[in-house]
Amino acid sequence: MLALLGSILVPLVAAGLRSVLWALAGIAGLALTAVGAWWTLAHTGTLRALGAALSVTAPIAVLALYATFGMLGPALLSLGLWLLAVTAARTALSPGHTDPAQSGQAVTEMPRTPWVLMNPRSGGGKVDRFDLAEKARAVGCRVTLLDVGRHQDITELARQAVAEGADLLAVAGGDGTQALVAEVAARHNLPFVVIPAGTRNHFALDLGLDRDDPASALEALTHGVELRVDLGYAADRVFVNNASFGTYASVVTDPAYRDAKTRTTLRTLPGLLTGEGAPRLRMRADAAHVDRLQALLVSNNPYGRAVDAARPGRRERLDSGFLGVVCVRIGDTAQAARIVRGPRSGGLIRLTAGVVVVEAGADSLPVGIDGEHVVLPSPVVCRSAPGALRVRVPRRRPGARRAGGAVADWPRVARLALGRSFPDRERDPLSGRGNGEAGLPG
Structure with missing residues (x-):
């Protein structure tokens, strides 16, 4: 909480009420960067070149402006304090180690x-x-x-x-x-x-x-621990990581994708995002309904953060019994600019669910199952099979990590900092969301 307060006070002390203008300049730079990225991905030719230039020059221009008026140091310090606050908040709310060996069963028989x-x-x-x-x-x-x-x-x-x-x-x-x-x-x-x-x-x-x-x-x-982890299903196909629908699933159908991933993606995306063949998906996750989606990632347990379909980050656990869902809905430049607002923009939607149903205006859907291309009849029903797989792993694993919450629940952190008790938030067995998680935007 002190780090959060410091991240607010540093720019106020450095620039007074003008710090609001500097914050708006930073937000504008992020919005222009998002617009540039959208043009780069969704268009070809001159617009793609302009987009690439804008996505690079916008953040550089903001940093140069901050440096010229002596705000670069306070801005970086404020950002560092904010990152420290978020990290500390997630650690404070962490249930402990995610190392599954803590709850695994030692192997006694070879x-x-x-x-x-x-x-x-x-x-x-x-x-x-x-x-x-x-x-x-x-x-x-x-x-x-x-x-x-x-x-x-x-x-x-x-x-x-x-x-x-x-x-x-x-x-x-x-x-x-x-x-x-x-x-x-x-x-x-x-x-x-x-x-x-x-x-x-x-x-x-x-x-x-x-x-x-x-x-x-x-x-x-020889020296193992046995864990029970979940498996995901897309129709009758098993996935251990994720099933992707929409743009990424269509990209991996290209035979050139395996040998030239970046080049193939840049060549194919414009038609998939803004062309006549652009996919428009509908998704139902438990009681939530979302339409006009361009991309959808359904994961076997939620990812802690989502970068893109090819690099979705890490999952804090593999035995929650829920699917993670990340949806992308960006149709034009204005929506790309609004994505800097985060989940409230409606461009990026995240939730957890027990069952996810995906469909489009076609009899079949291309799906990327753990990076492998398949075609499944529409609608595709995705579900979790909790604890279906017995996995044996070495007792010592260098990649085991300490858990942190997916988001920093600031009201809960404040109550904890003030020494006030609060009830544990259990997951809603119907929606799959925690009691404190926000619903769908829009």
């Missing part, structure tokens, strides 16, 4: 016939680079390497391994492969081990695994 599926192409060849096949065999695993020269049914390979007596399933590959084998493990109530050998491995990140040392995940077989 698997007799563990089976590991490895994709040699994932992560630019991590399987070979880290000698994962040899190390897995050294701890008693039966290793199946995907044949890079032909298509193989991953789900069928996992089912066959179970039929042959496998009592643990593991995957060294990307999140899309992880999800397919995880479904088989959940269906047969078998433990599952994640070996982060893909490119991003968001699932491994949120489990606290070391993505820079994939072989360390094999310690789960």
Whole structure:
């Protein structure tokens, strides 16, 4: 609370009531930056070039203006105090460590016939680079390497391994492969081990695994802890991270996306955001209804922050039993400028839900399931399967992190700072939102 107060007092002391004008100048700079970003993504040619220039020059111009009139130092100090206040508030309201090992069950019995599926192409060849096949065999695993020269049914390979007596399933590959084998493990109530050998491995990140040392995940077989985590479903397809609809799902359908992600995205987005083929989605999340959406991300447990569909951030936990929802609804320049208002702008909508139904004016919808392109019949019903998957992880994981609230609940922080008791806010089992969370804007 002191840091929050300081972030307000610093500009007032430095510039008096004129600090309001400086704040408005900063907000205007952010709005122009958002407009520039929108032009860059939604248009081509001259407008794209102007947008790129505006998104760079607007914040530089504001900083130069602050520096010229001696406000740069107070502005940076105020921003630093605000960030400190938010961090401290989230920590104060934190329930503690999110390390699932705190509630996990120690593994006391080694698997007799563990089976590991490895994709040699994932992560630019991590399987070979880290000698994962040899190390897995050294701890008693039966290793199946995907044949890079032909298509193989991953789900069928996992089912066959179970039929042959496998009592643990593991995957060294990307999140899309992880999800397919995880479904088989959940269906047969078998433990599952994640070996982060893909490119991003968001699932491994949120489990606290070391993505820079994939072989360390094999310690789960000998010195492990077993957790119960949720699985997400989009129709009958399982996802361990997220299912994306709209612009991002359409981008990943392009065959060039895998080899040139940024170039393909910039080439395709204008038509998807403002062209005739721009998707317009409708979404129902429990009792909430939202339409005219361009992009929608449904995640297996809510993300703490959302950057974009490809980099959605981290999830504080994987066992809440709820889906996270992030919606984007920006149709023109004015709406892009208003996004600096945050959730109240209506451009970016976030909520949690038990069931999410997505539909559009078509019989089918392209969906990005953990980065893999599929087409599903519309409407698509997304749901959570709480505690469906038994995951074994090493006892020591460098990525385990301390939890913080998704937002800083300032009235609650103030009552805590004043020593006043307050009731814990339980989640509404129907809406999936906490009692203190705001509803949908607009």
